Amino acid sequence: MNNKLPAAFLEKMMDLLGSDEFERFLESYDQPRVYGMRINTQKIEIPEFLEKSPFALTPIPWVSEGFYYEEGQRPGKHPYYHAGLYYIQEPSAMAPVELLDVQPGDKVLDLCAAPGGKSTQIAAKLKGEGVLVVNDNHSDRVKALVKNLELFGVRNAVVLNEKPERMIPVFRGYFDKILIDAPCSGEGMFRKEEDMMSQWQRHSVTECSSMQREILGQAAQMLAAGGYIVYSTCTFSPEENEAQIAELLDRHPEFEVVRIDRAEFAPGRPDWVRAPWCAEDAYSEQALAAVAGTARLWPHRLKGEGHYVALLRKRDSAPGEMAPAMEAAAAVPAAGERKRSGREALRRGGRAEAPRAAVSLEPLQAFAGELLRSEPFAAARLVCYGDHAYASPAGLPELHGLKVVRPGWYIGALHRGRFEPSHALAMGLRFDEAKRVVSLALGDARALRYLKGETLEVAEEEVIRDSDTGQAAKGYCLVCVDGHPVGWGKWHDGMLKNEYPPGWRWT
């Protein structure tokens, strides 16, 4: 494969790495690709997953939830995938979130988030506590981001489709942690996606560098004093990596590099911030020295495609720090007023209308009383956008004026006095949070038939329900496979009507 690599890329890597290391780097392109998956610890503990995993897994050293699986295994074709028990992710791409050290309760921004691999990793670390704002400026890519968050069962994420500069007035100084997984020239993707080679041109590095510079400066303004930014790329060029960090340090003296010390990772290369790749003498010596504390993941030094990661801290009393954005006033809609459809707006433009405090939540409350054992949205703020109800994480600033794709966990639709639960609600619940469940064993042929969208024969005694209250079998049931929710069904008279969304079906 290495004979397909762009000549200008090879020439540059030879200059940077020197002949010995360049040889090893080049040989890595002829090694077989490695494959990774990350266990969703929000849904299953690692030992339990390992015990029942149908895949041969070996740990990825730099991420506790990450495992290599073998070529030929197809984790995307398994009911556990449909239950959101793992995310398939390139192993070195798991490093940035690990280094961000997200804790439950943090307010975290994933600024360039689609399709959401790293967002799901952050969400698992938040364990449902705190606020996760995910954003991507590309409206089509945001759809995959929404789907992945729903599949993962994330309850506390807000999805935006915005230009970062428009987010600054809303989120100035708000976040504890920000991930910038920057758009880049993708040199670390050549082995995984050969198309990236044909797209790569020398000038794409220059274009990406100017985007990255802008995004870093914008993110810096949304971080609270004492907060952390992880900046990452899947490319090797110093213009997009060390030079970006050196420039940020010179422009924003309130930032410092936190040294990344992991045996598997190589240090950042201040000596590569030089002509002809980078402007000579453009950065202070102090900033250049600091970038040695950033990290490079090389495909010839570890089992992964390659990444660059920098961990930055904004000092506690940053000069000119603004007050954090104010929390929005509680906005639980009042009962009995008119509803309007925001669903269409979400579908067409990927964007919600402004919330309306006008929809009766009674049908939702009745559904929750009948079906839910726990109060999964108790800590959130219920908001209605048109006919659609969301549980919005508490502590969010007012989002007016922003392109909001999901203002929180999508709970369902309120139509003509009825409530239709969303697929996202099913995926965010646990087995023991529902009062009416149809639980299918992994080996039960009906599990696959459910995922294919078929109606199932289910005997009344198979509907697990609240025996204390003499609950009827008829109505919505949470369908689980091997104890993990996969969607809704509606039971009536020995049949389970399939509510699995068409776009999610097993094909």
Ligand SMILES: C[S@@+](CC[C@H](N)C(=O)[O-])C[C@H]1O[C@@H](n2cnc3c(N)ncnc32)[C@H](O)[C@@H]1O
């Ligand atoms: C490397 S990808 C992100 C991958 C993602 N973090 C993941 O793990 O799945 C970079 C993303 O940045 C988005 N992007 C490009 N320019 C942007 C900008 N100015 N603001 C926000 N997102 C941007 C692209 O649409 C792309 O989805």
